[in-house]
Amino acid sequence: MKTAYVFPGQGAQFVGMGKELYESSPKAKELFEKANEILGFRITDLMFNGTEEDLRQTKVTQPAVFLHSVILALTSDDSGKPDMTAGHSLGEFSALVVAGALSFEDGLKLVYKRALAMQKACEVKPSGMAAILALPDEKVEEICASVDEVVVPANYNCPGQIVISGSLEGIEKACELLKQAGAKRALPLKVGGAFHSPLMEPARQELAEAIESTSFSKPACPVYQNVSTIGETDPKVIKANLIAQLTAPVKWTQSVRNMIADGATHFVEFGPGNVLQGLISKIDSNVSVSGKQ
Structure with a gap:
């Protein structure tokens, strides 16, 4: 123990x-x-x-x-x-x-x-983060990699909860694709920038x-x-x-x-x-x- x-x-x-x-x-x-x-x-x-x-x-x-x-x-x-x-x-x-x-x-x-x-x-560059709920880690990784802007998984918080991070355009595109893929939520966060990216x-x-x-x-x-x-x-x-x-x-x-x-x-x-x-x-x-x- x-x-x-x-x-x-x-x-x-x-x-x-x-x-x-x-x-x-x-x-x-x-x-x-x-x-x-x-x-x-x-x-x-x-x-x-x-x-x-x-x-x-x-x-x-x-x-x-x-x-x-x-x-x-x-x-x-x-x-x-x-x-x-x-x-x-x-x-x-x-x-x-x-x-x-x-x-x-x-x-x-x-x-x-x-x-x-x-x-x-x-x-230096407008950027942010978004919380993604109820998608497998691998799916989030795959979709982020398919976006032609900077956007990456930033926080593996718990099963079914990942935070992504990147440019504002990257976050916007990834959130649309993640929702289409079945994410329960793809919610931009109130943070100052793209931490862990x-x-x-x-x-x-x-x-x-x-x-x-x-x-x-x-x-x-x-x-x-x-x-x-x-x-x-x-x-x-x-x-x-x-x-x-x-x-x-x-x-x-x-x-x-x-x-x-x-x-x-x-x-x-x-x-x-x-x-x-x-x-x-x-x-x-x-x-x-x-x-x-």
Whole structure:
């Protein structure tokens, strides 16, 4: 029986996130204040009292979700440590910090760098993402490959739920074809750009430099990365996978299945929302899931 800690990505944010944690834990308050100092602005003001519009900006969303998740896990009174960790997209940085592969400070700096680089890449070409429901993965892959614009599977969330990513024209064409093929829904998402697609290449290059110059340690437990889907402990491999992640799909379904195959029986989601708990239950209803916010 093993416990896995999992961490959400962008989209889980909400106004007031982390406020209760800040007010109830001196250690949490200290870490939040350290984050304000590192970032050079009071992100806590935006998290606790900002508007939904404030929190939707990628440069705010990513560090906000990261901070809520990581500080929650680091100050948790859960006895014992996780046997493995994983995070969905941005959440992978949280998973690496909690597993001890990255320091809190370096994790936050990389997340902020990633957010700024992605924001910049989004401004180069109008792009987006769409959720596709109730079609086999292979069918979605086949249809995306048939479109002559940039459009690729970006998030394998759970069986029957894939998110595609690409240019606005590519998304529009693919959604039409996917509906014709029997998709229950092909729904464009309110996101700033084509995350986890070739259109993120400028951001990948920018982030690669920052990751290469950051010190990574061997984590205390395996981290199941989005790109490889298996438990990684080698800092060199972890770095390479983290760099590849921006333009590669998030293979969440495959990662969770591998964690279960390696003995995970209980998953705890740390951070805003409960999206991952729902996805894990759909991937395998025999495991237990819980969450901390």
